[in-house]
Amino acid sequence: MVDKQEWVHNLPDAALEWLGGRRVEEVECIVPDLVGISRGKTMPAKKFSDDAFFYLPTSIFYQTITGAYADMDIKDQWMETDMVLKPVMSTACAAPWTDDVILQVIHDLETTKGEPVAVAPRNVLKRVLAFYADKGWQPVIAPEIEFYLTRRNTDPNEPIEPPIGRTGRKGIGRQAYSMVAVDEYGDVIDDIYDFAEAQGLEIDTLIQEGGAGQIEINLQHGDPLKLADEVFYFKRSIREAALKNNCFATFMAKPMRDEPGSAMHLHQSIVDAKTGKNIFSDANGEPTELFYGFLGGIQKHIGAVMPIFAPYVNSYRRFKTDDSSPANVEWGQDNRTTGLRIPISTPEARRIENRIVGMDSNPYLAIAASLACGYLGMVNQLSPRPMRDGDAYEDGVTLPYALMDALVPFQQDRELRDMLGEDFCQVYEAIKRQELEEFLGEISPWEREHLLLNV
Structure with a gap:
């Protein structure tokens, strides 16, 4: 992927002001889990794009607060099928506590068929x-x-x-x-x-x-x-x-x-x-x-x-x-x-x-x-x-x-x-x-x- 970072030009004003012309080094692709903490992936900025496809397994929503997995009556639960991460670019903002130039971006979650993942908290609120x-x-x-x-x-x-x-x-x-x-x-x-x-x-x-x-x-x-x-x-x-x-x-x-x-x-x-x-x-x-x-x-x-x-x-x-x-x-x-x-x-x-x-x-x-x-x-x-x-x-x-x-x-x-x-x-x-x-x-x-x- 060419490192052009065209998506940077469409960032919210606060993110652009914080960048001050600096190049983004990393992007955190995050989703809120059932607890309300961040789950996701960090990647070099040259790999991120607002129209790229990234994935997380459905099992991130099957963990208890201790990290144990709950065994549920869900068909093929442990196949750990992938969910598609869809960036919500209006949420892009700085991770200012780091020494590097890192952006956080909240993502919505969809199935591979394009349907909202029902268990994702952000989708529950949208529903x-x-x-x-x-x-x-x-x-x-x-x-x-x-x-x-x-x-x-x-x-x-x-x-x-x-x-x-x-x-x-x-x-x-x-x-x-x-x-x-x-x-x-x-x-x-x-x-x-x-x-x-x-x-x-x-x-x-x-x-x-x-x-x-x-x-x-x-x-x-x-x-x-x-x-x-x-x-x-x-x-x-x-x-x-x-x-x-x-x-x-x-x-x-x-x-x-x-x-x-x-x-x-x-x-x-x-x-x-x-x-x-x-x-x-x-x-x-x-x-x-x-x-x-x-x-x-x-x-x-x-x-x-x-x-x-x-x-x-x-x-x-x-x-x-x-x-x-x-x-x-x-x-x-x-x-x-x-x-x-x-x-x-x-x-x-x-x-x-x-x-x-x-x-x-x-x-x-x-x-x-x-x-x-x-x-x-x-x-x-x-x-x-x-x-x-x-x-x-x-x-x-x-x-x-x-x-x-x-x-x-x-x-x-x-x-x-x-x-x-x-x-x-x-x-x-x-x-x-x-x-x-x-x-x-x-x-x-x-x-x-x-x-x-x-x-």
Whole structure:
């Protein structure tokens, strides 16, 4: 192949600005897996072309979080047939943490017959968005990214600890919105900003959250697929910024026992595709039946999507009646004790904040699942329970306590599975059950400490 790199001229502006006339040395052809991490191939730039064909085996979607493979009732599963990588050039951006001139490009996945690979998370989200498009609706979302900076943890048997900041002390905890706490990790924050700018990723706000070393980044509102791509890129960038500064960044839902959990709150509204008007508000600025239908859809189908919102055994440790944690699927006006919060806004910006989604979830799947619930509520004209006034924590935790409990309604909700795609749901459920079996095979320190000599 001739090394002409004609495709470089069509790169997004941020990528061209970062290149500054330099030649691209390598291209990372990446896809988001079920976890939400990058899989793919790296190649010399002279081999890459936006119309070339590259392949990955279907088995990348058959692995659990531990790297084990789940054996499923899929015809010819272990033939490992190839999937075709189709570059989405609008996603091309820098890999600024490297010393070389490397570009990342997210790819969609198709079968060799040109059909979307049903289990690919990006395709699952596109499938849900197609339902909205058929109705003339356009979802608008804004994610919030919460994560912890921690000390390097190389021994899984040791508890995770906050990092040492510039003062030489462990991270300042329980000081939400503290500028001093943000400054404590100034070098990491600076690198996150630099990496984001190099990639063309826009940060709305950055704050210190309630936990020791816990940071929140809010993104601008926009197209769900674009925002899912940005969360996907941000998670890798934040990890790289932390490693550059000799600490870890973790997106675990509950990494430390006595600290708050990490969420990916999703702000969601729907606009008319032709007029651009928010269909959650009527001409008088009042909530519409579609607004209430969206709420009712999440309340009805929440059980089925919990394995997506909370995909691991650790995820369920986050659901508590304190630290602004979600504990229920009630809704309320400017009420952080409800799982569904209606923020203060103008009628044009009326939106629903889903506070149940964990930061350990796959952004493509979490957004798809939340929008699928809302869609079913709108088209089926559902009504939510009455708005919750006052402290909803008084009701206790009404969300599932464990992944095992959550998988039952996921298996049974036919409407939800039809929207996400049955092929995807079968694979996802099998992966989650395999991970649960792997976890249940482990003996925890708590069991050794309290049961070894006492029972």
